[in-house]
Structures are given as C-alpha cells and as structure tokens.
Amino acid sequence: MAEEKKSLNFIEQIIEEDLQNGYKKEELKFRFPPEPNGYLHIGHASSINLNFGLGLRYNAPVNLRFDDTNPIKEESAYVDAIRKDVEWLGFKWEKECYASDYFQQLYDWAVKLIKAGKAYVDSQTSEAMAQQKGTPTQAGTSSPYRERSVEENLELFEAMKNGKTKEGEHVLRAKIDMASPNMLMRDPVMYRTLHKPHHRTGDAWKIYPMYDWAHGESDFIEEISHSFCTLEFLPHRELYNWFLQQISTTNDFVPKQREFARRNLSHTVVSKRKLAQLVEKGIVTAWDDPRMPTISGLRRRGYTPNSIRKFAETIGVGKRENVIDMSHLEFCAREDLNKTATRVMGVLDPLKLVITNYDEAKEEWLETENNPEDEQAGTRTIPFSREIYIEKEDFREEANRKFFRLKLGKEVRLKSAYIIQANEAIKDENGEIVEVHCTYDPKSRSGSGTPESKRKVKGTLHWVSIKHAVPAEIRLYDRLFTDATPDAHKEKDFLEFINPKSLEKITGYVEPALQKAKELEHYQFQRIGYFCVDQDSSENQLIFNKTVGLRDSWAKIDK
Numbered sequence: 001m002a003e004e005k006k007s008l009n010f011i012e013q014i015i016e017e018d019l020q021n022g023y024k025k026e027e028l029k030f031r032f033p034p035e036p037n038g039y040l041h042i043g044h045a046s047s048i049n050l051n052f053g054l055g056l057r058y059n060a061p062v063n064l065r066f067d068d069t070n071p072i073k074e075e076s077a078y079v080d081a082i083r084k085d086v087e088w089l090g091f092k093w094e095k096e097c098y099a100s101d102y103f104q105q106l107y108d109w110a111v112k113l114i115k116a117g118k119a120y121v122d123s124q125t126s127e128a129m130a131q132q133k134g135t136p137t138q139a140g141t142s143s144p145y146r147e148r149s150v151e152e153n154l155e156l157f158e159a160m161k162n163g164k165t166k167e168g169e170h171v172l173r174a175k176i177d178m179a180s181p182n183m184l185m186r187d188p189v190m191y192r193t194l195h196k197p198h199h200r201t202g203d204a205w206k207i208y209p210m211y212d213w214a215h216g217e218s219d220f221i222e223e224i225s226h227s228f229c230t231l232e233f234l235p236h237r238e239l240y241n242w243f244l245q246q247i248s249t250t251n252d253f254v255p256k257q258r259e260f261a262r263r264n265l266s267h268t269v270v271s272k273r274k275l276a277q278l279v280e281k282g283i284v285t286a287w288d289d290p291r292m293p294t295i296s297g298l299r300r301r302g303y304t305p306n307s308i309r310k311f312a313e314t315i316g317v318g319k320r321e322n323v324i325d326m327s328h329l330e331f332c333a334r335e336d337l338n339k340t341a342t343r344v345m346g347v348l349d350p351l352k353l354v355i356t357n358y359d360e361a362k363e364e365w366l367e368t369e370n371n372p373e374d375e376q377a378g379t380r381t382i383p384f385s386r387e388i389y390i391e392k393e394d395f396r397e398e399a400n401r402k403f404f405r406l407k408l409g410k411e412v413r414l415k416s417a418y419i420i421q422a423n424e425a426i427k428d429e430n431g432e433i434v435e436v437h438c439t440y441d442p443k444s445r446s447g448s449g450t451p452e453s454k455r456k457v458k459g460t461l462h463w464v465s466i467k468h469a470v471p472a473e474i475r476l477y478d479r480l481f482t483d484a485t486p487d488a489h490k491e492k493d494f495l496e497f498i499n500p501k502s503l504e505k506i507t508g509y510v511e512p513a514l515q516k517a518k519e520l521e522h523y524q525f526q527r528i529g530y531f532c533v534d535q536d537s538s539e540n541q542l543i544f545n546k547t548v549g550l551r552d553s554w555a556k557i558d559k
Contacts, residue, residue, distance in 0.1 A: 016463035028060035036078035038272035039287040039294040050092040061094030071196040083107025085295040139179035153415040163206035167349040216240040216265040219255040248261040260317040267479035302547030307333040346525035350389035352435035358386040368416035383468040404459040412459035462526040467510035472542035
C-alpha cells in the first residue's frame with residue numbers, strides 16, 4: 001500500500017500555487033525576523049518551525065534577521081539568547097542579518113520618496129497627529145505640514161539624521177491617503193528621532209526607521225520570496241506592498257507577505273511586556289525560570305528540542321487564533337523523553353524500610369536497564385542494602401484490594417531487586433509511621449533465573465539504598481497561572497491569576513550514579529516523572545527540575 005501523502009497546510013498551498021504560477025523553486029527564500037528586545041517564547045518556536053521547516057521542505061535558504069530598529073529596548077544579550085535558542089532547536093540559517101545593516105539604504109530610499117513628493121516631515125505633536133488621523137468610520141484630516149516643499153523636507157530630514165533636532169520634534173511620514181479605510185495608510189510614520197545609542201551602530205544614527213518601513217524593505221534587500229507573519233499584521237499588508245512599490249521596478253523580485261494565526265498556550269502569557277513584568281516583579285527568577293514559556297525556560301525545565309518541534313508541527317498553522325492546552329506540550333515532552341531518558345531511582349518523600357532478615361554488613365550491586373525503550377542504552381548496577389527508602393505513599397498499614405503497593409502482611413517487588421513482605425510499622429510518639437520492618441525472599445532477585453524470581457506479585461516499587469543515597473533538591477513545578485487565559489480578562493490584571501503554588505522545593509534522595517549528573521541531562525525517576533539537571537546543580541548540591549509527570553495530572557482538574 002502506498003504511503004499516504006501528507007496534506008499541505010494553507011501556507012504550503014500558497015507556495016505550491018506560486019510555483020505553479022511562475023515562481024522558480026530556486027527563488028524561494030524565507031526568514032525568521034525577531035526583535036532583540038526579550039527572550040523567545042513558545043509562540044516564536046512555532047514561527048521558527050514554520051520558516052525553517054519550509055526551508056528544509058523546499059531546500060531553500062532561511063535568514064535569521066534581527067529587527068533591531070528600536071535602540072531603547074534592544075540589547076546584544078537578547079541577540080545572543082535568540083541565536084542560542086534557534087541553534088538549540090536544531091536549525092541553521094543561511095545568513096545572519098540585521099535591519100541595522102540597511103540603515104543607510106533605508107535612509108537613501110526615504111530621501112527618494114521625499115524627492116518624489118511621497119514623504120514629508122511633520123512637526124506636530126504625537127497627540128495632534130493621533131487626533132487628525134480620524135477614526136475607522138471618519139476620514140482623517142491633512143497635517144498642516146503635509147505640503148512642505150521638497151527642499152524644506154530634505155533639509156529638515158537631514159537635520160534630524162544629524163541630531164540637530166530634539167527627540168519628538170519632527171517625524172518623517174509617508175504621504176498616502178488620509179481618507180483611506182485602512183488607518184495604517186493614513187500617512188504612516190516612517191522615521192522618528194531618538195538620541196539613543198544602538199547596540200550595533202552606536203551613536204552613528206539619530207533617527208530610526210519604524211517597523212513598517214524597515215520590514216518590507218529588508219525583505220526586498222534580502223530577496224525574501226515569502227514573508228510570513230502573525231495575523232495582527234494582516235492590516236499592514238497593504239502598507240507593506242505600497243512601500244515596496246515605491247522602491248521596486250517591474251523587473252525586481254518583490255516579496256509576498258502572508259499571515260497565519262498566533263497559537264497561544266494555556267495557563268501562561270506570551271507577551272514580552274507581560275513576561276518582563278514577571279521578571280521585574282520577582283514573580284519568577286529570570287527569563288529562563290522553568291515556569292516561563294520562553295524557549296530558554298523550557299530548555300532549563302527539561303523540554304527537548306524534539307518535543308518543542310513536535311508540538312509546533314502537531315498544532316500546525318491556521319487562520320484563526322486559538323488556545324492550545326499546556327497538556328499537549330507536556331504530551332510531546334513525555335513522548336520524546338520516554339525514548340531517550342535514562343531510568344533511575346529517586347525517592348521524593350522518603351519512608352525508611354528495614355529488611356530484618358538481610359545481613360547488616362551485606363550490600364549488593366544489582367543490574368538494571370538504563371532504558372527499556374532503547375536497546376542501545378545498556379545497563380548499570382545500583383546498590384542494595386538492609387535499609388532503603390521508599391515513598392511514604394507506597395505504604396499503608398491497611399488498604400483495600402485495589403491498593404497494589406506495600407501493606408502489612410502483603411508482598412511487593414522492589415524494582416530490579418527482591419520480593420519483600422511488610423511485617424511491622426514503627427511509629428513515633430505522635431503515632432506517625434517512621435519506618436517499616438519487612439522480610440525478603442533471598443531467591444526472588446530479579447533476573448537471577450530462579451523460579452522464585454519469576455513469581456508474580458501485583459506491585460512494584462522504586463527505592464533507594466539509604467547507605468548509598470545522595471540528597472538532592474527537587475523542584476516541583478505547577479502551572480504559573482491558575483486561569484487558562486490569564487490575559488483575556490478585561491476587568492482583571494493578569495497578575496491576579498498567579499498560582500502561589502507554582503514552585504515547591506523539597507529534599508529527595510537519588511541513587512549514587514546521579515552524583516556526577518551534568519546540566520540539562522534528562523532522567524526518568526521511575527514511577528514519578530521526568531527530571532532535568534538544573535544549571536545551578538553541582539556534585540555537592542544536586543538540583544533537579546521536574547519536567548513533566550508520567551501521566552497528565554491536570555486532565556481531571558481541568559474538567
């Protein structure tokens with residue numbers, strides 16, 4: 001049976017139609033154009049996956065272009081972080097470009113528009129300009145400076161460029177149509193004066209281009225065939241095309257802007273401004289806090305590049321915005337980590353268990369699989385002794401028939417070790433169980449080949465030898481917000497929905513093999529979930545971040 005052909009999304013359909021209508025495959029070229037004013041988040045991951053995925057599909061180049069036209073908010077540190085994130089996701093760009101690379105060309109084109117009578121210097125205040133722009137149902141009125149002479153406009157624009165005018169004193173506007181039904185076409189601002197140093201050009205420029213002027217022209221310079229952006233830029237397309245018409249000729253290859261819907265993630269926010277507030281107010285520790293939806297935060301928490309790419313692929317691209325439940329991203333992480341993460345023993349809420357018929361001086365090193373899903377993962381040995389830790393919740397003095405863990409008078413198997421039976425619960429003066437006394441079957445060791453080793457019992461528990469246990473700080477994460485759409489409530493501030501229990505730090509105990517665990521290494525703590533070594537971890541102070549549980553613990557809560 002022939003393999004079913006994968007259906008195309010609407011973006012791919014656009015490209016296929018263009019190829020049928022005269023585009024040449026070698027003319028295809030894409031770009032990912034982030035502004036370096038913050039860290040990339042999960043929404044950017046979808047855009048990265050779209051543009052670089054198209055590059056791979058069509059064997060076409062993809063540029064990484066930094067839209068660095070606002071020196072007030074942009075920093076070199078953000079450039080470095082963005083570059084690292086794109087590389088970590090597994091993508092390579094053809095060229096690393098910057099809008100600032102084109103400042104001189106953009107200026108020269110602006111002068112060309114002034115000379116053609118299609119741009120002018122406006123000296124109104126921003127408030128006056130906003131008022132004379134009109135409303136969506138009422139035409140705007142012309143600026144009193146709209147008919148300045150070409151000579152005066154050129155003189156003022158050069159003075160702006162050379163820093164001889166004050167910030168806010170003048171702007172350069174395109175002269176289009178103050179009655180246009182598209183508000184963006186009502187003489188949009190092309191340049192503003194900013195006496196701020198730029199992270200790349202320093203103090204060379206005192207004027208900076210606006211996004212709408214710089215973006216399409218940057219696409220034109222780089223010969224981008226398809227410029228994909230999110231749906232809020234749909235009204236900008238008319239202006240994008242108008243600007244290109246002013247600088248191109250009939251023989252030029254002109255980029256095509258098309259829009260796709262933003263995908264929002266539940267129980268979080270992706271606005272850079274709001275994410276910055278979380279950092280500034282100390283609600284999270286930094287942009288890479290594992291509770292943040294930033295790519296660096298997801299990486300630190302333990303999400304893999306494969307899981308994020310898979311998430312972006314499965315949610316796809318569409319024409320309508322919607323909210324994707326966090327559980328879908330967690331599912332993608334689980335699916336990938338199940339194939340790759342080493343299985344280890346870790347106990348988070350320890351209860352001491354004493355095997356009374358096991359020799360106090362004896363210890364064994366038992367063989368266990370590193371990952372049963374990976375034949376190449378091999379095995380390792382783990383220490384076993386008379387006293388071990390198990391999880392408190394894995395023992396009850398009495399329980400019903402559906403409780404398949406340890407209870408008095410009943411048997412369970414210790415993973416990769418022996419079958420044990422609980423005989424006595426030792427309590428403190430408050431009646432709390434502090435240790436459990438058990439006996440073991442010496443002939444039941446897993447993998448020994450004896451008939452007893454193959455004996456079936458219903459429960460299997462993870463454990464750690466107390467003698468060899470290594471303490472570790474375990475960071476347990478929950479949703480950052482209690483509401484699925486915290487920024488969708490007009491009557492409330494999104495910060496009102498902060499989850500006060502989004503982070504819990506506890507001390508757990510892990511097997512000694514983890515003593516030398518390295519940053520970002522992934523593990524499955526058996527029967528608990530997937531964990532990642534935090535960047536602050538060391539041999540003297542192990543720190544693990546919980547990436548995701550083995551099951552979707554939110555499924556019932558969200559219903």
